[in-house]
Amino acid sequence: MLRNPQAPRAGEPGTGAPPGPATASGGTSAADAERLARVLLTRLTEPGDAVVGRWLGQLPAADVVRAIRAGAVPEHPGLDAARLAAYQARLPGLDPVDDLNRVRAVGGRFIIPGDTEWPSQLDDLGDGRPIGLWTAGTGSLRLLALRSVAVVGSRACTAYGAHVAGELSAQLAERGWVVVSGAAYGIDAAAHRGALAVGGMTIGVLACGVDVAYPKGNTELIRRIGAQGLLVSELPPGEHPNRFRFVLRNRVIAALTRGTVVVEAAVRSGALSTARRARDLNRHTMGVAGPVTSELSAGVHALIRSGSATLVTDAAEITELIGAIGDDLAPERSGPVLPRDLLEPGVARVLEAVPATADGAPVERLARLSGLPPDEALQRLYELSALGYVERHGAHWRAVRRRN
Known part of the structure; x- marks a missing residue:
């Protein structure tokens, strides 16, 4: 003993x-x-x-x-x-x-397992579950986390990455989702700002005390998150971050949210640790494709290529994965509806058979190619001629060149 x-x-x-x-x-x-x-x-x-x-x-x-x-x-x-x-x-x-x-002095509180505000999904971390969470800001962490998504990525992001992170986060906030990130430079900051810009709710999970603004360059952003959203940390007031605390912080982001979107990340980016933890916790892991020439997209592309992440391009596709079944479906993507798309099947088959060559083709050949009797094929050809799709030259028919 x-x-x-x-x-x-x-x-x-x-x-x-x-x-x-x-x-x-x-x-x-x-x-x-x-x-x-x-x-x-x-x-x-x-x-x-x-x-x-x-x-x-x-x-x-x-x-x-x-x-x-x-x-x-x-x-x-x-x-x-x-x-x-x-x-x-x-x-x-x-x-x-x-x-x-000290935490009450900054408008905060300390919540522990068993409190009504404790998010039960953090229990998925097992023995690594937080001992408690220091929070500062408004709203119930448990309720906000029920409909939340993490948006993470490289600190040294490109203008493309910052734009995409901001747009995705704004779209998610407008759909009623809470955007969660780490309040760091780069993608994290862009994600928070995107949500705040549209009056949305955002949660910053810190690797320091909730009364410490780190990094210093994000002091005003962190203040805004605390005023409009929620700051969360495992570390008590006054504690400062170190390299390992950033990595450990990522597991809370992954467990707290319904899914994680990686916008930009190099092959050895710390943001990938959040994605891996999300995957291990059976959360949805998503990635945004970037330029194939950019090193900051290589890590995301590797995740997608290995099947560890699903490719997403907008908030609709994200919410379809993490939202309620049948309620958050993304719209089906298709090109513009062209006039020829509205043709009846028989008419469309005849049109497909008509060559665009100067010589054209006789009715008999067009009937054979379209699978219609010659009389019906001839009728369809005159309908197509009235619509401006084909024209007759003697006994032959040829297609009229048009954009649609």
């Missing part, structure tokens, strides 16, 4: 049961203790920590924190002395109540 000789006494910061709202008996309710313990765990661990995830599947969060503090940890897969020591090293000075106050 592992012990921590410097374990704080009950009631001190880091105990897992910091002061909270009092119950009628003067203590802290079990629900409050669970929330405060999960707040503390978001400080102790990194997003997607499967070791703590498995532990939380067996014990309340408050018991997990107490076990870490005391070093009295039962046999647990993946939890060794080094990992336990790392958790314990982060305990001193932590104040979950202060974290909750």
